[in-house]
Amino acid sequence: MRKSTFLWLVLAAFCGTALFHTSQKVHDERNRLAALNTSIAHEKESIRVLNAEWSYLNNPQRLETLAKTYLHMEPLTGTQFIKVEDIPLRSAAPPAPTITAEKPAVIKEHPHRLAAVERPVTIRIHKPAAPVYFKKRHRRKGNGLEGGGTTTARNFGDVIKSLGVE
């Protein structure tokens, strides 16, 4: 019988330890839960404050003033709407656009195109793609502006050349 008593004692000790361990763990977890709940409450509070600030910053009067001052925007009017059918579609075979090389002024009338060619990156990409004959022609004549060429690629190269952005 001593053996079984010993066994019970061991079991009781084990149970006690396990119980203590569990209760300690529950205690820790409860602390953690409380801490988490507090931090959630804080986060929620911050979200409320940020929402209030967001709403404050999105005040229509403020946005309107900012849009007017920095973006030069105006309220949209009904006359600015057009129907989809009214937008001219591209024809099936578009005629080759001819930018006559003699008139660099044409380019100046289109500031957006000018902006495009002025970007050095664009030019670097296009340069190797330029046809060989352009280079020859260019070397021969000294400047490609009098050529009266018709292909787009050549004229495009001429334009870049004339702008002196190589």
Place this chain on the structure above:
Amino acid sequence: MAFDLFHGRKLTISGTQAQMLEQARLRLVWVVMVMMMGYIAIILRMGDLSLLHHKSTPMLTNNSAMALNERPLRASIVDRNGNLLAVSLRMASVYVNAKMVHDPANLAQKLAPILPTQSYDDLFKKLSSGKGFVWLQRFITPRQEYAINALGDPALRFQEEQRRIYPDANLAAQVIGYTDTDSHGIAGIEKFFNKRLAAGGKPLQLTLDMRIQHIMRQDLAKSVKKFHALGGAGIVMDANTGQVIAMVSLPDFDPNHIGDATNAEKFDRATLGDYEMGSTFKTFSIAAGLDSGKVHLYSVFDASHPLKIDRFTIHDFDAKNRPLTIPEIFIYSSNIGTSKMAQSLEPDTIENFYRTLGFMQQVPIQVPERAMPIYPSPWRPINTLTAAFGHGIAVSPLHVVRAASAIVNGGMLLKPTLVMPDDPNVAPEGTRVISAETSEKMRRMLELVVAGGTGSNAWVKGYDVGGKTGTADKNKNGKYESHANISSFLGVFPIWHPRYVVLALLDDPQGTKATYGFSTGGFTAAPVVGDVIARMGPLYGIKPRMDITRNGIEKEMKPYLKEYKEGQLLAALSTDH
């Protein structure tokens, strides 16, 4: 007889000893049984708690506010797009236990730069008061809280409180209302829904659209300033649902600083102000006439001479001095014609129709500030004549917008609302007040007023706008002041499939050089409505129609217009009354 427990050997005990042993054994059994029952009870309760009542167990640490037994944060108010209009934030307030202050002069000196709104003397007085509890300042910023904490004085203490913040300040001040320092709603939506908001939880969503609210407020303020008016009101309502999209009253106030607001600023002209609306009411009296079946578009009433009844004389402001058809009466805004038309109806037609439109009771809307209309009682025959052109009866601007929605939306009078319905797909309940046919006739005449009549300043290219001007002498203590007007314009767009009713009203505007000295609704309020529609249309993605011309509607109404010559209608008209 018993067993030797330890050695298993049989013992034979008899006599008193055996009796004692038996007694001891019984006692043991009882003790064990009681203990067992206790354990079983505990086990059962544990099973009950963990398995059966598992969900209802309160989480003690769930909410720090709950644990501290504090009031929940007041629910937010948002607009129809979810933008915050009112939100409660936790803020610290600082108080002092003056009994614990040793050196009030020194402490006041240290506190003065932290709390710049208070002078050194004020602080010193509070610190040396000797009371156990004195508020030093309520709602301080986190930076101030930190600085005060850093002073390390144990007499200074904090209390966490909630404060109501209105991020858009003046934008919809009267509608949203405000709370007192302890976050109890005392005006507007805040008061009407105080219980619901105080309970916390889900934000309360209003039907207001801050963008439209801003547009209306801006345009109205521009007009109020330009014409030196005392104030104004502006409303935009969805004609098919009764939802209020914008509601402005000027002058207004900043609900974040409610202490600085005057009573005139707190007054909500849109819902609480009673105004005689003047000619705008012809929309309702003529609708009553057409719907009665006794009057038709081609009916003619003689407006050649002023109408004399008893001691009253009814004049026309811009007299045509000839018989007029119904559309002519409407676009020239003839008081004589309208009165004669009202006279030709059954005696109580106008009175009953106005009652049906809700002009004799408060508008059912979710703010406590609702005007009780002023109307003649008893209603005499003369009242029918004057009420037909909007005199002798005073209602709030919201009354007019609600009734006008019914006139143009096909005839259904709806309950106006400021709160988003739970299910937007459910069609709102309404009562039919006029037939769909009458509604269509009214729309055509309203369009004619804007295309070529007194409301031409509300014309917007691309948007077919209809409307009616109104100008009434201001009634002060029962006397009419001939140089003070209430000028208004009631607009509807798009007039063929009305979606929105827009009203602008100015209190006592002064004519300017640009308006030839006129302060009538067509000059002062119509441009406001035109501006609002011009900006609101694209914002709401309403497709403009470039095929609309002013001449279109004039041509259509030609059979009813005697003076009609192409393009001349517009030139012939400049004013209204």
